Amino acid sequence: MxxxxxxxxxxxxxxxxxxxxxxxxxxxxxxxxxxxxxxxxxxxxxxxxxxxxxxxxxxxxxxxxxxxxxxxxxxxxxxxxxxxxxxxxxxxxxxxxxxxxxxxxxxxxxxxAPKPVAFASGWTIGKPDLILEMPLEFDIPAKGTLEYQHFVIPTNFKEDVWVTAVEVRPSNRAVTHHGVAFVRPPGSKWLQDAKPGVAYVPKGRWQNNLGINEEIFETYVPGAVPHHLQPGQAKLIPAGSDIVLQMHYTANGTAGKDKSKIGFVFAKEPPVERVYSMNITQSKFIIPPGASAHPVDAKFTFQQEVKLLALSPHMHLRGKSMEYTAVYPTGESEVLLNVPNYDFSWQLFYYVDKPKVLPKGTSINVHATFDNSANNKNNPDATKEVKWGDQSWEEMMVGFVDVVIPAKTDPMEIYRPSRPAKPAAE
Ligand code: HEC
Known part of the structure; x- marks a missing residue:
């Protein structure tokens, strides 16, 4: 009733x-x-x-x-x-x-009406201990498409530096689609022809491969607040490294200039854990003309236990989908992230709600598909065979993965099978 x-x-x-x-x-x-x-x-x-x-x-x-x-x-x-x-x-x-x-x-x-929101207008990471800046302004024309611009900025660090927060701040957000700060350690061959501070667009196809020593450090995408590391966690910038700023500018009808800055907050005490960015990449593929869902797969097996922090799919204009699946040593598997309708416009990082332990021997399979058909409205040319390359009319297949490891662990241990312990010296 x-x-x-x-x-x-x-x-x-x-x-x-x-x-x-x-x-x-x-x-x-x-x-x-x-x-x-x-x-x-x-x-x-x-x-x-x-x-x-x-x-x-x-x-x-x-x-x-x-x-x-x-x-x-x-x-x-x-x-x-x-x-x-x-x-x-x-x-x-x-x-x-x-x-x-x-x-x-x-x-x-x-x-x-609720009270207006007070948005941060300065650094959202607090006052940086160090600010590095592009030495020259970069001109963005009113019209046209720009390739990714790379700016090499030396740190001149004499010793290793641990940082707890990093922020990339474009001076002109209206024309900055996104920006990525990489750490390039000494001896790296990546972008070796680039002159410090001068805008650089890589030319050769193979010149642009990130090795396992170059680390993606922080990404600026509109609306994203820099990720806050947990107490005791930090990222490492090896002595003598350069910062490489990779900027994606988009013309918006009004010519503009940008001079981006990167701010760093140094760790005040030695960290317990290191946040380390790696990538699971497949560079050997040929996407036939017209293919509507050409599959490309990559796989990585962790040789040490890690904790998973974040995932970020990266492809170019023909990227259609990407799925990360963990296969545990027990044989069980779990889809970590599925992006069924990838959009090159949005280079998003997906932070897991709780860091997930991936035991030694866990594999991550990354499965991507590419749409090289005329139905893909972003496709620059459906009649071309497409291979790996840095330019937006070429393709990439990179599954970025951020993990947490003990601060003292050499990240190379994640990659190489551990050798049998050496017999004790006699
Ligand atoms: C991370 C930044 C971001 C957030 C958050 C965001 N937008 Fe947008 N929005 C954009 C950008 C950039 C464009 C223009 C490019 C595009 O259309 O993708 C846009 C375009 C739009 C458009 C035009 C769409 C069209 O088809 O032309 C609308 C409407 C819109 N946003 C509404 C919203 C609403 C409502 C929300 C919140 C519920 C929101 N946006 C949240 C960045 C954002």
Whole structure:
């Protein structure tokens, strides 16, 4: 009896509520939490969602973008893995935004609005102990496509340096699609023709292979806050290393300049654990013209136990999907991350919600597919056979993996089978 009365009442309340969806009361809190990090002045989003006036004309596009899951950008298949930086909207938030568009995108009462969010305008890692900078500004034209630009910046470190936080800060976010800081240790052959500080686009196909000694250190993507390491964790910059900034600039109709900085916070005490970035790569492939889902696989077996921290698929314009599967020494397997609809525009890192132990002998299989057909709207040329290369019309198949190891462990131990212990000296 009670239930019979309760149900229609609830239904009534629900319709009354949805008819009343307003910008200030319902929509702004969702935009603040999920969208303004990119959709505010000076950030990567092409328009700002910080006032009713700015947001109102976009009501229908907002509805479509969140219904299609195009926004916010997040590409992990929810069936596998849990991620600390998961950005997806919950169904209620999607409902609020679509109801708002469906009911005339009303403003409502400004008194209902939450307080504006105070976004950090300086370094989000706190005051860096060291700031390195591109020595010259780079000019980004108003139109056209730019290849990735590389800037070699020497650290001049005389000894090894442990850092607890790194942040890449473009000076011009409107034209910076993303930027990656790599550590290139002394003796590395990677980009060896590049002159320090001068924008460099690699030429040869094989010149650009990252070895196991070059480490991806920090990535700037719009809206991402640098990852905070746990207490006791740090990353290592070997003495004499260079920082290589790899910048992806995109023309946005207005010519601009950028002069990116990288900030480092040094470890105040010796770390217990080291965060180490590695990659599981397959560079030997030939993608035939027209292929719609050409498979490419890579596999890596850990020779030491590690804890998994983050995964980040990297392919170019023909990249279609990437899936990471762990195969444990027991024979059991588990999909760690599946990105069924990869988008080159978004170089996302997926941080696991809890670091996952991968015992010695665990393999990670990385399975990618490439769409070299005319149906792929990003495909620069469906009639070409495609191989590994740094240029965006060539391809890459790299599964980035960040792991945690004891600070004293040489990361090379992860790669090589341990040798039998030497007999004690007599
Ligand atoms: C990580 C940064 C980022 C976040 C977070 C983000 N956006 Fe965007 N958004 C962009 C960028 C960059 C573009 C333009 C490029 C594109 O369309 O992919 C864009 C484009 C859009 C568009 C235009 C889509 C189209 O098809 O032209 C809409 C609408 C939009 N965003 C709404 C939202 C909403 C609503 C949210 C929050 C729920 C959100 N965005 C979160 C960066 C972001």
């Amino acid at each position: 009670k239930l019979a009365i309760f149900l229609p009442l609830a239904a009534l309340l629900a319709t009354a509520k949805s008819a009343d969806v307003t910008y200030h009361k319902d929509v702004l809190p969702v935009l603040q939490k999920n969208c303004q990090i990119c959709h505010r002045p000076g950030e990567a989003g092409p328009m700002s969602f910080t006032s009713y006036k700015e947001t109102r004309p976009w009501a229908k596009s907002i509805r479509d973008a969140v219904a299609s899951k195009k926004m916010p950008p997040w590409y992990a298949d929810p069936a596998h893995g849990k991620f600390a930086n998961d950005r997806r909207l919950d169904p209620k938030e999607i409902e609020t935004l679509s109801q708002w568009a469906a009911t005339g995108a009303k403003e409502g009462n400004p008194k209902d």
